[in-house]
Amino acid sequence: MEHHFTFHHELEKLNKKLLTMSAMVEERVRTAAQIIETKDQEVMQALIRSDYEVDDLEIEIEEDCLKILALHQPVAKDLRFLITVIKINGEMEKIANTAVNIVKRVQNISKFKHAGAISYDFSKMSEKAVLMLKKCIDALVGGDATLARSLFVDDDEVDAMKDLCYEDIKVRIRNDPEHPGYHINTFLLGRHLERIADRAVNIASEVIYLVEGTITRVH
Amino acid sequence: MDVTASRMTDQIFPIVAVGDSAEAHERMHVRPLDRKTIGSPFVDNPRMMCRDVDVFYGDKQAINKVSIDVGQNQVLAMIGPSGCGKSTFLRCLNRMNDTVSSCRVQGEISLDGIDIYHSSVDVVPLRARVGMVFQKPNPFPKSIYDNVAYGPRIHGLTRDKNELDEIVHTSLIKAGLWEEVKDRLREPGTGLSGGQQQRLCIARAIAVGPEVILMDEPCSALDPIATAKVEELIAELRTQFSIVIVTHAMQQASRVSQRTAYFHLGDLIEVGPTEKIFTNPGHKLTEDYITGRFG
Numbered sequence: 307m308e309h310h311f312t313f314h315h316e317l318e319k320l321n322k323k324l325l326t327m328s329a330m331v332e333e334r335v336r337t338a339a340q341i342i343e344t345k346d347q348e349v350m351q352a353l354i355r356s357d358y359e360v361d362d363l364e365i366e367i368e369e370d371c372l373k374i375l376a377l378h379q380p381v382a383k384d385l386r387f388l389i390t391v392i393k394i395n396g397e398m399e400k401i402a403n404t405a406v407n408i409v410k411r412v413q414n415i416s417k418f419k420h421a422g423a424i425s426y427d428f429s430k431m432s433e434k435a436v437l438m439l440k441k442c443i444d445a446l447v448g449g450d451a452t453l454a455r456s457l458f459v460d461d462d463e464v465d466a467m468k469d470l471c472y473e474d475i476k477v478r479i480r481n482d483p484e485h486p487g488y489h490i491n492t493f494l495l496g497r498h499l500e501r502i503a504d505r506a507v508n509i510a511s512e513v514i515y516l517v518e519g520t521i522t523r524v525h
Numbered sequence: 526m527d528v529t530a531s532r533m534t535d536q537i538f539p540i541v542a543v544g545d546s547a548e549a550h551e552r553m554h555v556r557p558l559d560r561k562t563i564g565s566p567f568v569d570n571p572r573m574m575c576r577d578v579d580v581f582y583g584d585k586q587a588i589n590k591v592s593i594d595v596g597q598n599q600v601l602a603m604i605g606p607s608g609c610g611k612s613t614f615l616r617c618l619n620r621m622n623d624t625v626s627s628c629r630v631q632g633e634i635s636l637d638g639i640d641i642y643h644s645s646v647d648v649v650p651l652r653a654r655v656g657m658v659f660q661k662p663n664p665f666p667k668s669i670y671d672n673v674a675y676g677p678r679i680h681g682l683t684r685d686k687n688e689l690d691e692i693v694h695t696s697l698i699k700a701g702l703w704e705e706v707k708d709r710l711r712e713p714g715t716g717l718s719g720g721q722q723q724r725l726c727i728a729r730a731i732a733v734g735p736e737v738i739l740m741d742e743p744c745s746a747l748d749p750i751a752t753a754k755v756e757e758l759i760a761e762l763r764t765q766f767s768i769v770i771v772t773h774a775m776q777q778a779s780r781v782s783q784r785t786a787y788f789h790l791g792d793l794i795e796v797g798p799t800e801k802i803f804t805n806p807g808h809k810l811t812e813d814y815i816t817g818r819f820g
Contacts, residue, residue, distance in 0.1 A: 379776055381803045381815050382802075382804065382805065382806050382812050382815050383812060383816060385804060386805070520805075
């Protein structure tokens, strides 16, 4: 029985690490969303500097998964759990990268010193992206496929917000053709937020697989 | 870390270690009330059909109303905890249980549409059509050649020595043993290694032209290399025969079979495509067993 005890103990440890990862990434996305509004230099630097923490944890989790797969050959829900962890772990790391990209984009925008411009209001979009990330993590923790499915609808809303942003930025470029870089970077902020929402949907799809064993994709 | 911090103590899914919950213990030892088999116990164009099979040892019922088909050219793996009845059920398929005086079999088991328990059925040719390979290799204390030739001789399958030589040759080839023994056919079968002996027993079963081969833990006495050879052999034999294998090694069931049946306390709980059983089983008992949460 030693084998089983160790195996389940390993799964439990992995479980906790993935939750730590989720919490770290959620926090980073919240911070990045605030940075769009506050442009706080200190917070920006801190977020960029600490990105290695997510990278390190991602590698650690992947190594744990490979070790468990090799040593214990899990099946059924244990196998689905392992596969889900591998995929969600990757998505989380990429979401953290996107948070860093948002910060770098805000820094870029600041460099244009376009004092006269009226900032595009990303508050609703970033609020929605953060909410989606929170919901997919809640679905993961609760094994809630219904909650996971609700993200598919949320994603349509974020896509619509990105399209609105695109149209608005087009008008701004037309009216302010001397600062195309400023406006394009502003649009790319919206694009980053939309990617976070997409990745939250990917995580939700993995949760459905974990719970129901069916592979779901939304295009 | 406001919202997420509170989640840190949660589990993504409950992980129950072996035997550490009363619930797991109860599932292990108490027969489920709903004994209907779930999944897909039946196939199109089956080789063998079993319907409502009950097996008793004296007063004790070992198998309860089991219905399942054995498909053509496929490997059916039967798994389950010790004492679940999988070996008992396997032995019904060629009436090996007839040799146990206290054993009584009810229900219907047919091979190619013929009831094998009908009074007109002779068990000797039946056991040639439904061959068996046991847990421990059991070659006769005879030469390698005579081990394989024994069946065809007693069943009168050949007219002359040339035909017998041919059967021995092809059976040893099919069993993947020919290259290893072709120069020592007159040496005793008991002198072979464990893995070779087991393949000799498979050659012996093949020699009488069976339709179904039953295997009762055929690799449990073999090392990993000999096991791999027998598993490769099973994959090849499937193209010509139907195979039913009982195994305690779950990974073996997942490697060699196309369908898996899970037995529990005499009930057939679930049958399904092997990849389904091992990725997303439909019954909690199946899942608990294959993930090592009891057993």
